[in-house]
Amino acid sequence: MAVRRLLLAVPVLVLTSVVVFGLAAASPFDPLVGYLGDRYLTAGAAEQQQLRDTLGLDDPWYEQYLRWAGSLLSGDLGTSRSYGQPVADVLAERLPWTVLLAGTALVLAVATALMLGVWTAWRQGGVADRVVTAVAHALEGVPPFVVALAAIGIFALGLSWLPVAGLTDAGAAVSVGQVSRHLILPAGVLAVSQLPWLLLHVRQSLIAAFGEDHVVGARARGLPARTVVLRHALPTALLPFVTLVGTRLPELVTGAILVESVFSWPGVAAAVVRSAMQVDFPLLAALTLLAAVVVLLGSLLADVVYTVLDPRVAADG
Template structure:
């Protein structure tokens, strides 16, 4: 028994190691063979004014003149020493950029997950308890519509309505210049990216709750409880909600990664300084060290 468990653990560890080296090597090679010049990440348009001699010297200092396998070996050595390098574009340690971006993404992601959980439960139960009604049909169709609409299109529509036309909400960034510590200003900048991810996923989870509640309502134990005259609120909270929540929490736990990754594209559209925006910029400006840090 112990031997079998040891073999299972060893197999998992081997898979993790193989996956890490394969993925990191593939990403490293692809990042370097993409057309473009990393000097643009460091100097912007001023890179065109740099002489060829200066370019050669800078590239040598950065170690980009070495064969790719040697560069990958250097990156691995630095990685295992906890050194992810310096970002070409931001001229900051990659770890600092990562932590800042991850914090912003988690701020948006946690708010999105909590609100989706609350509202999908409410809408799911509302639709299930009014199955077949006009309200049920409208909410189901709206949920399906927003789930099928591309996030980037919905983002542009919301920016047009709330930022361009009404002027109520900012269309980019995470706070106004000089308002870094203003929580309300940060919330205002988060509303539009949150709303896009929220609307895009709400229908899926509320429909899941709706279908699960309808399925549970047909179970024998609920039919028996109704026949015995058990109060409706006791049936709802003591039996139905408890059984639905078990499946629902499992689904949310499995989908956390999906919900967070769904916000990455939205971040780049709204210039929200999270993981998605920095990944996009790292690829765009050939910031190899920052791209590898993700």
């Protein structure tokens, strides 16, 4: 299954990269503006044309794509025009911070969903269940950037408990303490944006599991409630939950970009916006393919884990 899925990923990635180049070519932004910056207004028409010829900006997009694809096959991601450095260096500088943010948020969301999902399912119909599910349903329709602005208003500006944005305080060196303190708000916001779907799914799956024969039998034998929930009902509910986590990865990637923009987190969000506005083909294609790879691998990993947890599921199904 894994080999087949990986082979199918190749044409998907190729098609994704082709679409990116095609859409970028249709962009109204002039890539030379980003390349020259303030000098664009003072550069003469002859100088601008010379740069266009040198950079190949007037070449058809498919020719630019073929050059980029050839370099990619040789291990070269190309050079970012907007940053003036190799794409690999741009990713090396920014990607670890995005992984830290998204990874922390995913762990928080999963852990919170499991705890609250189990609690509300076991206390179905109680006050806590009604409050938690109502809040979760309300949060489903709230965009991450709205949650981010609300969090900044409450915890940063109102209570002054946490910093507003950035990786460290102004002038402070990068340290575990500084980064951890600045990570709390963006990671918390991103976790909250993913939490409703995970929590409600765990709750519903557990409620359904409580009606299955082996759980009913465990209750009838007088086993403690903790044992019934954690050892009999929860393993059954976790199987579809694993798949859901994999399908939420696209939303996690999108949410991370929005949250990074609001909190000025030094991840790939700024690079995505800058490469799109300045039609930076190599960087934009690399970032898009990276996001596609994350989604494909996440989906594959979820299916593999599902198969391992439940041997009854055929791997070739």
